[in-house]
Amino acid sequence: MKLLLRLAAxxxxxxxxxxxxxxxxxxxxxxxxxxxxxxxxxVRAGFSQSVSxxxxxxxxxxxxxxxxxxxxxxxxxxxxxxxxxxAQALARNPAVAWTIPISLxxxxxxxxxxxxxxxxxxxxxxxxxxALRLAQGQxxxxxxxxxxxxxxxxxxxxxxxxxIILAHGMGGMGLTQxxxxxxxxxxxxxxxxxxxxxxxxxxxxxxxAIHLDWEGGAPLPGVHIPAEFVKKFNLTPTSITAVLxxxxxxxxxxxxxxxxxxxDGFKEPLMAVLPGVALDQLWDVVGIGENALLVxxxxxxxxxxxGLVAAILASLGERRRELAILRSVGARPLDVLxxxxxxxxxxxxxxxxxxxxxxxxxxxxxxxxxxxxxxIALQPAWPAAGELQLLLWTVLAxxxxxxxxxxxxxxxxxxxxxTPKI
Amino acid sequence: MTLTSAPxxxxxxxxxxxxxxxxGQPHAALEMDHLxxxxxxxxxxxxxxxxxxxxxxxxxxxxxxxxxxxxxxxGQALHAxxxxxxxxxxxxxxxxxxxxxxxxxxxSIIDNVLLPCQFSAYRKxxxxxxxxxxxxxxxxLLRTLDLAPSxxxxxxxxxSIGQQQRVAAARxxxxxxxxxxxxxxxxxxxxxxQQAFLDLLQHECAQGGAALVFVxxxxxxxxxxxxxxxxxxxxxxxxxxxxx
Numbered sequence: 127m128k129l130l131l132r133l134a135a136x137x138x139x140x141x142x143x144x145x146x147x148x149x150x151x152x153x154x155x156x157x158x159x160x161x162x163x164x165x166x167x168x169v170r171a172g173f174s175q176s177v178s179x180x181x182x183x184x185x186x187x188x189x190x191x192x193x194x195x196x197x198x199x200x201x202x203x204x205x206x207x208x209x210x211x212x213a214q215a216l217a218r219n220p221a222v223a224w225t226i227p228i229s230l231x232x233x234x235x236x237x238x239x240x241x242x243x244x245x246x247x248x249x250x251x252x253x254x255x256x257a258l259r260l261a262q263g264q265x266x267x268x269x270x271x272x273x274x275x276x277x278x279x280x281x282x283x284x285x286x287x288x289x290i291i292l293a294h295g296m297g298g299m300g301l302t303q304x305x306x307x308x309x310x311x312x313x314x315x316x317x318x319x320x321x322x323x324x325x326x327x328x329x330x331x332x333x334x335a336i337h338l339d340w341e342g343g344a345p346l347p348g349v350h351i352p353a354e355f356v357k358k359f360n361l362t363p364t365s366i367t368a369v370l371x372x373x374x375x376x377x378x379x380x381x382x383x384x385x386x387x388x389x390d391g392f393k394e395p396l397m398a399v400l401p402g403v404a405l406d407q408l409w410d411v412v413g414i415g416e417n418a419l420l421v422x423x424x425x426x427x428x429x430x431x432x433g434l435v436a437a438i439l440a441s442l443g444e445r446r447r448e449l450a451i452l453r454s455v456g457a458r459p460l461d462v463l464x465x466x467x468x469x470x471x472x473x474x475x476x477x478x479x480x481x482x483x484x485x486x487x488x489x490x491x492x493x494x495x496x497x498x499x500x501x502i503a504l505q506p507a508w509p510a511a512g513e514l515q516l517l518l519w520t521v522l523a524x525x526x527x528x529x530x531x532x533x534x535x536x537x538x539x540x541x542x543x544x545t546p547k548i
Numbered sequence: 549m550t551l552t553s554a555p556x557x558x559x560x561x562x563x564x565x566x567x568x569x570x571x572g573q574p575h576a577a578l579e580m581d582h583l584x585x586x587x588x589x590x591x592x593x594x595x596x597x598x599x600x601x602x603x604x605x606x607x608x609x610x611x612x613x614x615x616x617x618x619x620x621x622x623g624q625a626l627h628a629x630x631x632x633x634x635x636x637x638x639x640x641x642x643x644x645x646x647x648x649x650x651x652x653x654x655x656s657i658i659d660n661v662l663l664p665c666q667f668s669a670y671r672k673x674x675x676x677x678x679x680x681x682x683x684x685x686x687x688x689l690l691r692t693l694d695l696a697p698s699x700x701x702x703x704x705x706x707x708s709i710g711q712q713q714r715v716a717a718a719r720x721x722x723x724x725x726x727x728x729x730x731x732x733x734x735x736x737x738x739x740x741x742q743q744a745f746l747d748l749l750q751h752e753c754a755q756g757g758a759a760l761v762f763v764x765x766x767x768x769x770x771x772x773x774x775x776x777x778x779x780x781x782x783x784x785x786x787x788x789x790x791x792x
Contacts (some may be wrong), residue, residue, distance in 0.1 A: 129666050129667070133652075133655075136654040136655060137652075137654045140653060447649045448652055448653075451646070451651070451652060451663075454609065454639075454644035454646075455639050455644075455663045455664045455666075455668075455719070456635050456636060456640075456664065457635065458635045459631075460632075541571075543602070543611040543612060544602070544605060544609055544611055544644065544731070545602040545605070545606070545646075
C-alpha cells in the first residue's frame with residue numbers, strides 16, 4: 127500500500143499541470159459550497175441573535191414576518207402605525223412586565239433611526255440574553271440627544287458631541303433633511319453583532335419634535351417651529367410603529383396574543399407576534415432560496431468531480447503501457463485499481479482541503495467588509511456541523527467518482543495483460 | 549564408477565495441451581500440445597503478429613489461465629495458484645522486457661530498475677544476497693549494461709530507445725529471476741545496436757543462470773540461441789487463423 131501511494135504520488139506529480147487544474151476546480155467548488163453554507167448559517171445565527179427575552183412584538187395588523195422584519199431587523203418600512211394609547215393600554219396590562227415602544231421611519235445617511243424611550247436600554251436583550259451596553263457616553267436625556275450603534279459610529283467616524291442631521295424616510299439620496307433640528311451624539315453603544323449596531327437611537331419626544339411642523343410626510347408650507355421652541359409643545363407621540371413586550375410569566379404569552387388579536391381593550395386592530403415563531407416562518411420563506419443555492423453549488427461540486435474523473439479516464443489511454451509494466455513486475459489488478467483510485471481520491475481530498483483554506487482566507491480577508499456592509503458576522507472557524515456534513519458528502523461522492531477510473535483500469539489490465547492493444 | 553543421480557531440476561517452462569480463447573473471441577488464440585524450456589536455456593521464439601505470442605507470454609506470466617491444459621513454471625502449475633499468487637509468482641521468478649516504452653516516466657532510472665524489488669520481497673532478498681545495497685546493485689547492473697553514470701540522473705524520457713531498453717533489461721535481471729521473457733526487445737533498435745543489446749542480455753542471463761525466452765520475428769538473430777521455436781508450427785490456433 128505504501129508502494130502504491132508512492133507510485134500514485136509520483137505519477138500524479140508527473141501530470142501535475144492537468145491534475146492541478148482539476149484540484150483548483152474542486153477547491154473553488156468546495157469554497158463555494160461551504161461558503162454558501164457558512165453565510166447561510168451565520169445569517170440565521172445573526173438573525174436569531176437579534177432579539178432575546180422579548181415575548182411578543184405588537185404592531186398594526188400586517189404579516190407577522192413583515193412586522194418582525196421592520197421592528198427587529200429594520201428591513202423595509204412599516205405600512206401602518208399603532209396608536210400611543212394602545213401602547214399604554216398594553217403597558218398597563220397586568221400580565222406585562224415591561225414594554226419598549228419603538229417608532230421607525232427616519233434615517234441618517236442610510237442607517238435607520240429608531241425612536242424609543244429609556245426602557246429600551248433597560249429591557250432590550252439580544253444574543254443569549256445580554257443587555258445593551260454603552261461603550262461611551264450615556265442614554266439620551268434631552269429631546270435632541272442621539273445614541274449611536276457601534277457600526278454607525280465606526281463607519282461615519284462619529285464621536286460624542288458630534289452633531290447629526292436626520293433625514294425623513296428610509297433610503298439613500300434625495301430625502302428631505304430635518305436640517306433645522308440637529309441631534310447631538312450623547313452615547314455610543316458597544317458592538318452587539320445585531321441590527322442595533324446599525325441603528326441611530328433617539329427619544330420618542332425627539333421623533334415627535336422633528337415632525338411638529340410636518341403633515342402627511344412633508345413639511346407644512348409656511349410653518350416653521352424652531353428647535354428651541356419645541357418644548358412648548360406636547361411631545362408625547364400620537365402613534366408609534368410597534369411595541370416589544372416582556373411578560374411576567376411566559377405561560378401567558380398565548381393568552382395575551384389571543385387577547386390582542388381579538389382586540390380586547392384596544393381601539394384598533396392589532397397583532398402580536400412571537401419572535402421565534404415569526405423567525406421560523408421567515409426561514410420557511412428564505413429556505414427555498416437557500417436550498418436552491420445549495421443545490422446549485424452542489425452541482426458545481428459534481429461538475430468539478432466529473433472533470434476530475436474525465437481527466438483521469440482520458441489519461442488512462444496513454445497509461446495502458448504503464449499499467450502493463452506494473453503488471454509485469456507483479457502488480458495485481460487490485461493494485462492497479464487502487465493506484466488509479468488513490469490518484470483521484472488524493473486530488474479530490476487535496477482540492478477539498480485547499481477549498482477549506484481558501485474559504486478561511488476569504489473569510490479572514492472579507493469578513494470585516496461583510497460585517498460592515500451586510501451585517502453578516504463571518505469568523506474564521508472550524509467547519510460547523512452543516513459544513514462537515516456537506517464535506518462528508520463531497521468526499522463520499524469523490525470516493526465513488528475515484529473508483530470509476532480505478533475500475534476502468536482494473537478491466538483494462540485484465541484484458542490487456544502484458545501487451546496493451548493500443 | 550559411482551552412480552550419481554542427476555539433480556532433479558524442473559524445466560523452466562513446461563506447457564502441455566494448452567488451449568486458450570480470449571473472452572468474446574470465436575477462435576482460440578493458442579492451442580499447443582507441448583512446449584518446454586529447460587533451465588538456463590536460451591530459446592528464440594519466432595512468430596508474426598497474430599501467431600499467439602502475446603497470449604503465450606501472458607500464459608507463461610500467469611496473467612491468463614488457459615481453459616484447458618497446464619502451464620508449469622519452475623515446476624509450479626500456475627493454474628493451481630490463486631490470482632494474487634500468480635502475480636506474486638510472476639514477479640518473483642520472471643523478468644519481462646517489452647518492445648518499447650518499458651519504463652515508468654515518473655520514476656528515476658534507478659527506481660525503474662528496482663521496481664521488481666519493490667513488489668517482491670523474494671526478488672529483493674535475492675538481490676541483497678549479491679551483497680550490496682539495492683541502489684548499488686542497480687548501478688552495477690546499469691554499468692554492466694553499458695549505461696554510464698552520467699545518464700542516471702536523467703529523466704527516463706530523455707534516454708534514447710536503446711538506453712531505455714537496457715534500463716528495462718536491468719529491471720528484468722535484478723534479483724536474478726530464473727526466467728527472462730523478452731518480447732521483441734530489439735525491434736526498435738538498428739541492427740548494430742540489436743547485436744550489442746543481445747550480447748549484453750545473453751551474457752547477463754548466462755551469468756545469472758536464467759532461461760531466456762526471446763520472442764522476435766527477426767530470424768537473423770536466431771542463430772545466437774540454443775534453440776529456435778517457430779510459433780506457427782507449434783500453435784495450431786495460429787494455423788487456423790491463417791487458413792481462415
